Amino acid sequence: MTDPILKVENLKVSFRQDGALTDAVRGVSFTVARGETVALVGESGSGKSVSALSTVSLLGDSAEVSGSVTYDGQEMIGANDALLRKVRGNDISFIFQEPMTSLNPLHTIEKQLTESLALHQGLAGKAARSRILELMDKVGIRDAESRLGAYPHQLSGGQRQRVMIAMALANQPDVLIADEPTTALDVTIQAQILNLLADLKKTENMGMLFITHDLGIVRRIADRVFVMRHGEVVESGPTAEIFANPQHEYTKVLLSAEPSGAPDAVAVDAPVVAETEHLKVWFPITTGLMRRVTGHVKAVNDASLTVRAGETMGIVGESGSGKTTLALAVMRLIASEGRIVYMGQDVRKWSTRELRRLRSEMQIVFQDPFGSLSPRMTCAQIIAEGLTVHKVDAHRDRRELVSEVMVEVGLDPATMDRYPHEFSGGQRQRIAIARAMVLRPNLVVLDEPTSALDMTVQVQIVELLRNLQKKYGLAYLFISHDLKVVRAMSHQVMVMKQGDVVEHGSAAEMFDNPQTEYTQTLLQATH
Structure with a gap:
């Protein structure tokens, strides 16, 4: 290996808040050589991104940094503004998670x-x-x-x-720092971006520092791995060695953190909760002063599905394939053509007033819990809001109901008066699930509910959702581009591409014997 172009030694970072210091990074050391990819791996809050931002002093005034960071022999900690301006974006460049x-x-x-x-x-x-x-x-x-x-x-x-x-x-950098650059992307796009970065590293002879919580990506792209937890490196070494023979208990937990198993079988006599026939959602394209319709965005074409009590319909496909549009149409949140039947009743022609009484029975959990929870409301207020709106269990004490559902989703009722920012990502997603479940719905749309979460938290949320489904006979429409999660959650799978349903069948058939080239491509992109 050539001499390192980036060298981090005994890096310590603390943040001052309200007069107190909180340690974020505790004595981290690693090196990156030209033409080499080094991965920093760990869950949210492990200190990965803080370590990377420290390399060019991008942490802000509240941070107290010590140790040594040298780029090409030049010390970066305490460097003057002129040197930092020269290095930032020129010699050391960043790619962030959300473009x-x-x-x-x-x-x-x-x-x-x-x-x-x-x-x-x-x-x-x-x-x-x-x-x-x-x-x-x-x-x-x-x-x-x-x-x-x-x-x-x-x-x-x-x-x-x-x-x-x-x-x-x-600017032809010597070091490229990629901070979770593929987390928000579809599996096929993710594979393309990873291949692109690997090719560019070789052709440009760059050193690359890759930050991620996804060990599947690390296996594909990294030469060496540094596993971080609570601001410390708990294990490091060549990628193949770490994967073949992990030494630290935490590394073993990360490697085994993959959604597995399958949901319980659906009862033979389970009633149909929702079904669609030849559902179509086209958005008009208008032009000119008179807003004349000149064409349509064909978001969903001819989609037919049936989901029963206790059953999960996995809907997969790339961004823009029509997954979420289909689910919103089933819930009558957007206009559509075709037949929509809920609990035996054709609801497509129902008025807003008629639909209002069904809203408590149809709930949705979104991808980003931080974006879907009001920062001005406490956990208790967020969970209880639906109870008030739909006048559910009006005779019962609201805090008692909130406490019950919090226990059910694995949250401590003692935290109900905290605000969303005081919870971790996994806890926030549990709050979002509790908000939906407190209304005891029949149908729940889960729109990428695990994609923003760490791998170990993903496993917990999948297990929670399966347990709730088993307990209450819930019907799920599960939207995701993560096929491992879909396999662990779904009884049926529908594959969509550019608004069309390209394949539809049982989860076992779809994963073991995909019929279409597109489904085969999606499955290959996850390996």
């Missing part, structure tokens, strides 16, 4: 890439444009010239992440 928050929504892709080139290399005009087209081609953005005038919201998640990689590569 939509990293890109400026008001500027075109060309303007944002030009800004980086002008700042670090003094390029402008035709020279900058030529370099941008070269970069976009390198990261696999097809028809790059037509994309230069696009704004971030006009690109798909995969395209936005490719733009972020192009920006990171613009």
